[in-house]
Amino acid sequence: MEKFKDIDTYIQEYGEKLIDFLPTLIGAVLLLLVGLWVIKFINRLVNKFFEKKEFDVTLERFAANLINWGLKIVLFVLVITQLGVESASLVAIIGAAGLAIGLALQGSLANFAGGVLILLLKPFKVGDFIKGQGVEGTVKTISIFNTHLTTFGNQLAIIPNGKLSNDTIINYTEEGIRREAITFGIGYDSDIKQAKDILLELVMEQETVLKLEDKMPMVVVSELADSSVNLSVRYWAKNEDFWNLRWHILEEGKARVEAAGIVIPFPQRDVHLYNIQD
Structure with a gap:
């Protein structure tokens, strides 16, 4: 009989506590439901805002997710506080957990920070x-x-x-146009002016080479190397034309220079032998 009496006492005691706690629980549940609805509403406003603005897609997703999770964390803290947990204790627990996670994920956090910088600075x-x-x-x-x-x-x-x-x-593509400098080596006995005229004529023939006042093509002597006189063919082109133009000038330039009898030497070294007699 005493056991049943103890059970009745426990039921009565915890029943009264449950009844006293019930308004707090209902308030927390209502706060949670209303908070989720508000977060959903705010997320819609954020998405509509990004749709009207021309932001980078990755930046839009990152910002939307950051706002969404930030609001959910705030809502979680409010609900827990409504249930009677002291906010100071909760903040201490979250801070300790954040520190532990931060130490464990140092590399990932560095990558995260780098991603934020790239998305913001572009x-x-x-x-x-x-x-x-x-x-x-x-x-x-x-x-x-x-x-x-x-x-x-x-x-x-x-x-x-x-x-x-x-x-x-x-x-390479940010500015929309690029400058190229292709090197052609000719022999020291070759006519430099003739080689420059041939290469410049080739470049000027190309429709995709930009011929602006401050960006005109040119051919200059860039170096007196060990085995050749190096000519630098310099011109500007749009990004979409850059590579096809480079490959064509390399091939056609070699063919025209050789057709004119100009030698394109390969690396060589002269060796002089002396007969030294005692």
């Missing part, structure tokens, strides 16, 4: 041809942690954003 965008961390390729995607490049050989290169954002980045 040193390049999807579709640009860049060089970074010793890799050249077309930017395929920019995620929070990594940047994906498609190399010239159609390989996928994945570069951590932490290293990429702190390294030198060369963006």
Whole structure:
């Protein structure tokens, strides 16, 4: 009988506590439901805002996810506080957990920070041809942690954003046009003026070479090398015409120079033998 009496006492005691706690629980549930609805509404407004503005797609997704999770964390703290957990204790727990996670994920956090910098500063965008961390390729995607490049050989290169954002980045397509300098070596006995005229005429014939007032093609003597006089063929072209133009000038330039009897030497060295007699 005493056991049943103890059970009745426990039921009565915890029942009263449950009844007292019930308004708090209902309030927390209502707060959670209303908070989720408000977050959903805010997310819609954010998405509509990005649809009207021309932002980078990756930046839009990152900002939308950051706002969404930030609001959910705030809502979680409010609900827990509504249930009676002291906010100071909760903040201490979250801070300790954040510190532990931060120490465990130092590399990932560095990549995250690098991704944020790339998205905000925009040193390049999807579709640009860049060089970074010793890799050249077309930017395929920019995620929070990594940047994906498609190399010239159609390989996928994945570069951590932490290293990429702190390294030198060369963006070949940002300006829309590029300058090229192709070197042709001719023999020391060849006519320099004739070779320059032939190469300059070839460049001027190309419709895709830009012929602007401050960007006119030129051929100059760039170096007196060991085995040749090096001529530098310099011109400007649009990004989409750059490579086809380079390949054509290299091939056609060699053919025209040789057809004119101008020698394109290969590296050579003269050796003189002396007969030294005692």
